[in-house]
Amino acid sequence: MENTGIAEAGQLVWLTNVLKATLDTNPGIRVAAEDALKNASIHPGYGVALAKVTVSKEVPIGLRQLAAVLLKQYVKHHWQAGEKDFLPPEASAQDKALIRGLLPQALEDPHGKIRTAVGMAIATIANSDWPEEWPDLMNYLLGFISDRSDINRVHGALRCLALFAGDLDDTLLPPLVPVLFPALHQIVAQPTMYDASLRRRALIVLHSCISTLGVMSGAYKTETRALMAPMLKSWLQQFALILSPPVPSEDPDDWSLRTEVLKSLQQIVTNFANIATTEFPVVLGPLWQTFVSGYKVYDSACINADEESFGGLADSDGSDQSLEAFTIQLFEFLLTAVGSPRFRKIVQNMEDLVYYTIGYMQMTEEQEQTWSADPNQYVADEDDVTFSCRLSGILLLEELVETFEDKALQAIVDAVQKRIVEAAQAKAAGRKNWWKLREAAILAVGTVAGSLFEAQSGGKMSFRLEPFLDSIRNEDLGQGIDQCSFLRGRALWAAAKFAPAMNKARSEQFFYAAVMGLASDVPPPIKIGACRALAELFPNVDPSVLQPHLSLVFASLGALLQEASDETLHLVLETLQAAVRANGQASAAAESTISPLVLNVWAKHVSDPFISIDALEILEAIKEVPGCLEPLAALVLPVLATIFANTSQQPVGMIAGALDLLTMLLKIEDGDYQEDPVAATDPLNQINLSTHLRNFMKQFLAKDPVTSERLFQELNPRQKSAVQAAIA
Numbered sequence: 001m002e003n004t005g006i007a008e009a010g011q012l013v014w015l016t017n018v019l020k021a022t023l024d025t026n027p028g029i030r031v032a033a034e035d036a037l038k039n040a041s042i043h044p045g046y047g048v049a050l051a052k053v054t055v056s057k058e059v060p061i062g063l064r065q066l067a068a069v070l071l072k073q074y075v076k077h078h079w080q081a082g083e084k085d086f087l088p089p090e091a092s093a094q095d096k097a098l099i100r101g102l103l104p105q106a107l108e109d110p111h112g113k114i115r116t117a118v119g120m121a122i123a124t125i126a127n128s129d130w131p132e133e134w135p136d137l138m139n140y141l142l143g144f145i146s147d148r149s150d151i152n153r154v155h156g157a158l159r160c161l162a163l164f165a166g167d168l169d170d171t172l173l174p175p176l177v178p179v180l181f182p183a184l185h186q187i188v189a190q191p192t193m194y195d196a197s198l199r200r201r202a203l204i205v206l207h208s209c210i211s212t213l214g215v216m217s218g219a220y221k222t223e224t225r226a227l228m229a230p231m232l233k234s235w236l237q238q239f240a241l242i243l244s245p246p247v248p249s250e251d252p253d254d255w256s257l258r259t260e261v262l263k264s265l266q267q268i269v270t271n272f273a274n275i276a277t278t279e280f281p282v283v284l285g286p287l288w289q290t291f292v293s294g295y296k297v298y299d300s301a302c303i304n305a306d307e308e309s310f311g312g313l314a315d316s317d318g319s320d321q322s323l324e325a326f327t328i329q330l331f332e333f334l335l336t337a338v339g340s341p342r343f344r345k346i347v348q349n350m351e352d353l354v355y356y357t358i359g360y361m362q363m364t365e366e367q368e369q370t371w372s373a374d375p376n377q378y379v380a381d382e383d384d385v386t387f388s389c390r391l392s393g394i395l396l397l398e399e400l401v402e403t404f405e406d407k408a409l410q411a412i413v414d415a416v417q418k419r420i421v422e423a424a425q426a427k428a429a430g431r432k433n434w435w436k437l438r439e440a441a442i443l444a445v446g447t448v449a450g451s452l453f454e455a456q457s458g459g460k461m462s463f464r465l466e467p468f469l470d471s472i473r474n475e476d477l478g479q480g481i482d483q484c485s486f487l488r489g490r491a492l493w494a495a496a497k498f499a500p501a502m503n504k505a506r507s508e509q510f511f512y513a514a515v516m517g518l519a520s521d522v523p524p525p526i527k528i529g530a531c532r533a534l535a536e537l538f539p540n541v542d543p544s545v546l547q548p549h550l551s552l553v554f555a556s557l558g559a560l561l562q563e564a565s566d567e568t569l570h571l572v573l574e575t576l577q578a579a580v581r582a583n584g585q586a587s588a589a590a591e592s593t594i595s596p597l598v599l600n601v602w603a604k605h606v607s608d609p610f611i612s613i614d615a616l617e618i619l620e621a622i623k624e625v626p627g628c629l630e631p632l633a634a635l636v637l638p639v640l641a642t643i644f645a646n647t648s649q650q651p652v653g654m655i656a657g658a659l660d661l662l663t664m665l666l667k668i669e670d671g672d673y674q675e676d677p678v679a680a681t682d683p684l685n686q687i688n689l690s691t692h693l694r695n696f697m698k699q700f701l702a703k704d705p706v707t708s709e710r711l712f713q714e715l716n717p718r719q720k721s722a723v724q725a726a727i728a
Helices: 009-021 027-040 046-055 061-078 093-108 112-129 137-145 151-167 173-188 196-216 221-243 252-271 281-303 323-338 350-360 365-373 375-383 389-404 406-428 434-447 449-457 465-476 485-501 504-516 524-540 543-563 566-582 584-604 609-623 629-645 654-666 689-703 705-714 717-727
Strands: none
Touching: 009 027, 009 046, 009 061, 046 061, 046 093, 046 112, 061 093, 061 112, 093 112, 093 137, 093 151, 112 137, 112 151, 137 151, 137 173, 151 196, 173 196, 173 221, 196 221, 196 252, 221 252, 221 281, 252 323, 281 323, 281 350, 281 365, 323 350, 323 389, 350 389, 350 406, 350 434, 365 375, 375 524, 375 566, 389 406, 389 434, 406 434, 406 449, 434 449, 434 465, 434 485, 449 485, 465 485, 465 504, 485 504, 485 524, 504 524, 504 543, 524 543, 524 566, 543 566, 543 584, 566 584, 566 609, 584 609, 584 629, 584 654, 609 629, 609 654, 629 654
16 A cells, blocks of 8 residues: 555555455455554554545445544544554545544435544544544534434434533533534424433433533632523423323333433532522422322332333443433432522422332342342442442432531421331232332331431430330341341341440340341351440340350351352351450460451452451450450461561462461560460460560561561551561
8 A cells, every 4th residue: 555645546445445354254355454454554544545435335234334543542542642553554634634624524424423523523522623623513513403404414423522511621512502502402292203311312412411501610609600691591491391190101202301310410519509499389280290200110110120211221422311310310309409409499398208218128029139249349338338329218318417507307207107117018918029018118217327326315206116126026027037138137137226226125135036046057247236236235145145146256257258258258257356355265265266257368368458457456355355365366476487487489468467466465564464374385375475476576687687588668657667676
């Protein structure tokens, strides 16, 4: 191929043939064609030729699509020197001008994949060339959007605008708003002319622009108000029309359209509350209609799986079109509105708002299946606040309590009691998922447990905690262990939440239930709830009650340590530490079993700051138990000696972790040492252990001064102080 270019007619034929060859089933032909294209990409005219093939309706559609994809890659790599993905050479000014002239006509192509690829190429070019080098681009796009005679033009222009609308800055966007917003409104307001996907894309562009104006409003408050104020009334009225009909079942196009409306409303509430409050009431009724009718669809599709929820469905842009995604966005808007001083007054019926929120918080069928198959994921999703409708409901309840205090708490208590009654009725009627509503109700009240304590102690609440806890103990913890394991686990979780308010008798009753929840044949969700409960209940239970059961607790937690993943380890270690500190005599009896397991966890996870610290704190708690220091040191010192003898072969974090472990052992006073008759044959008992540990450290430092000095430089100030004090 000659350097004079390949965009002439003959060369276009060559390019078409090469593109066709890249699809050949013969590997040799295909590889040769790919190499030819790679070589051609560095010559002038290559990008122009790709553009001409892309826009030519005489070329087979498959080859046009391939050319469009290659053109998109060409623009990404060769358009602008200095960009992240740039590869030399840069396209010439002449080639750039020719490509800019060719591409807009492809936005009206009847094939969606062509429009998408070209739209992406135009958006990439626009980021560097518009408006200086391509001043008429926006006129093209606005003209296409307003052209009712060709729906393909509207599709292509909106696709392109959606890709770079978010990059419009405070100098480019303001002049466009008076022209662009009415054009977008014309599309959104005509459902008979434009389908849901087009209207949704128009709303995506609108949302990007409102978001940018919101960012601008900090520095240009007057200017952005002047741009938004004339548009708000008509847009809010249009949003009301979209949200007014009941949410339909199995209609992801409708859900996605509502999602984009909610996103724009959220931006308006966040950034333009002062000018939107007057007109906003027009959307309140439709919003409530969407919330209430949406729950019926969500309950049927997501919670009971009687209908399709389209989980995992995404559009051509990769946007989630599932029912779950729409519902999460609905809660995101409500959270924003409740947190806004100007808009929190939209909460006119808090009791019903909380009532439906608890319904939305029920475990979905997908969550039940996922968590049943992988209990570690259950812990991770609960502890790491994984994005979900369930979490959104929790956050909304917390925001309501933060904003409305006792009024919100009373609404939550009343709604919980209603939902518990409904769950009992569903159980009596034989509905298999009756327990999900009860579990969600317990989750709701446990979420605000701390605030309930304060309100109840001040005499501001009609909620009676004791009967509620008794109902949980009798109804949820008195059944067979194989039934409703997630509900039983939630009941134990509630025991942990309400432990500070329990008297000793009630604490002991829940303690017995939690101990039974650790048995080997118990389903994992119950074990998880039992761990949470025990960690909080130990301080409230008398030692005489604890001791007979702690051997089972230690054995069960030890077994869990060996099968838990990273997500669950923290919970098990936290519970184990509480158990060690709860009763010294039982801990001493279990030391020979527990210490090696914990030391193994520490070694495996020494580079994880959270798990390794948890393990270290357990070992420290064991060390403080009378009679446990000597056997613990006998276990740990050989491990430390091996680590320090082979410092160059240790994994990342092991040396620093070993020094932390040694520092922990060194933190003893001579008076802390106690003779242990049981371990009288241990040679460590013949010496002062504190002196032995210090001598160990001194010998290590003296044995290899070079390594010792290097390690000493790696210590943090706390570790340096401990070592210096130890060898002084």
